[in-house]
Amino acid sequence: MPMEIVLITGMSGSGKSVALNSLEDAGYYCVDNLPPELLLPFVTLEQEHRASRLAIAMDVRSATSLPQVPALLTKLRQQGIIIKPLFLDAATDTLVRRYSETRRKHPLSQTMPAATSPDLTRALVDAIELERELLNDLREQAHVIDTSLIRPSQLQGYIKEVISVPGSQLTLVFESFAFKRGIPVDADYVFDIRMLPNPHYEPELRPLTGKDAAVVDFLKAQPDVDLMCEHISQFLDHWLDAMSRNHRSYVTVAIGCTGGQHRSVYLVEELARRFSARWTTLKRHRELDAG
Incomplete structure (x- = not known):
């Protein structure tokens, strides 16, 4: 039975933790925030351990190495591994509201020139838009789920649908x-x-x-x-x-x-x-x- 990998990427605050927890409940071995440089060694190690289903989350904290991911996925597919890329997205105003409610900082907020501005909302929006730009290539190659208006239970149901379908066809x-x-x-x-x-x-x-x-x-x-x-x-x-x-x-x-x-x-x-x-x-x- 070929190994199956669900690769979870997406916007910060879009529900990647919910997705990872759902996959863990479904029997996947889950790893959060794996640096792209470690993807191939990690998969090799899990193959030696005879793991069959992995769920790996990557995010913009690995921004400098994210451009490597498409080529790495191609190498894994050439080994016969089934890859199911999943990208979680949400509208910018939804992400701003979620960050405001949780008082969390966006991973890119400290890198933005506006981070020291009194207009914190503008700085957050700038960070979100930069994140969209950095993740665009991964989004283009993945199944996108909009989490703007859905509950965590809906997201869990959608993910279960995605992992239930064959990975080799449209x-x-x-x-x-x-x-x-x-x-x-x-x-x-x-x-x-x-x-x-x-x-x-x-x-x-x-x-x-x-x-x-x-x-x-x-x-x-x-x-x-x-x-x-x-x-x-x-x-x-x-x-x-x-x-x-x-x-x-x-x-x-x-x-x-x-x-x-x-x-x-x-x-x-x-x-x-x-x-x-x-x-x-x-x-x-x-x-x-x-x-």
């Missing part, structure tokens, strides 16, 4: 969301379906969701809903093979309506059903999953 993630709560930062493609007929205005359908039979029947009877689903399907059908050939591991398609309860949920369920026969497919309902 995984397609469909995510419903409410525009009124913001666009997910983890989306590769965003489709706005707020122009479609809204079950919210039918009193008997308002308390239901896009998973309920009555709402499904209502939306299936709307020609524009079917047309929108067909157009999105045609777009993905045309481009997914090319993305797979380009070694993309994950593609996240976000479908948004006003409340994230009816139309977007229905289309995510329908699109996942259509594409699951060919691609590894995951479904997420940001507003519904929040309970």
